[in-house]
Amino acid sequence: MHLFGGVWSPSCASYALKRTFLDNRDVCPDNVVDAQRNFYVDDLLISMQSADEGIRLAEQLQHITSLGGFRLTKWVNNSKEVLESIHESGRHKEVKEIDIEGKPLPAERALGGRWDLEKDQMPVVIKLFEQGGSVTRRDLLRVISSVYDPLGFLAPFIIHAKVIFQEECRRKKGWDEAISDSNEVQW
Incomplete structure (x- = not known):
């Protein structure tokens, strides 16, 4: 038994996730194997060519991880089609109750940065420090x-x-x- 919350928890979670993919590789399509390489601790950041591919990948990921006892949650996507395909309980709180048809998608955090879902951009702010004299x-x-x-x-x-x-x-x-x-x- 492992109690989550300790400093070792991210590495244990990563190991358990990778082990789930390894143990179920016989039912794991190639695109899911590729997707598992794009997990960063507990975030998955991956780009797909179309909404249909995104929907299919989301379904496959949810199935494979459920075989290992995981339930993927806090789904966020810049495609409203993909978001609609994910049950409301699995979506991130900011897009859970969103009127997908009328309201623009919000900005979310992804890997320590901001992701503007509507524009599909990750804006970066660099603060240049003002000083009175020369640069040191x-x-x-x-x-x-x-x-x-x-x-x-x-x-x-x-x-x-x-x-x-x-x-x-x-x-x-x-x-x-x-x-x-x-x-x-x-x-």
Whole structure:
């Protein structure tokens, strides 16, 4: 018996979920096997080509996980068709009682970020800290470290900031000294 709520619970839940897929692989379609690789602790983030594929995958996932004693809940989707196919009790509270026909879908949290369901976008807010003088190495690190991007969507942009930071580290300047003029322009 395992009591959930301890610091080890996410790893136990992940193990139990993966074990369910493994134990039921003989009845598990290929697309469900692929989907199980897209669970992040207890969140599933996956993209499908059509609402029909999404509905079929949701049904298959619910069936396979039920064989392991799981009941998938808090379903959120940017397709109103997919949401309608999921019983109201299984939907996330923000879309549980929504008038799917008339009301726009809300923004939800997904993997530590916001997901605008209606626009199917994950907006990112980066706070550039205002300071009175020049930009310092400390300022660079503060901004770079404040970006939470578990899926790496922002990596092509953040890498430029990290290169600037790396160049300033190689110059062996202090944390509160101004960065070079050329790097400040790039920043």
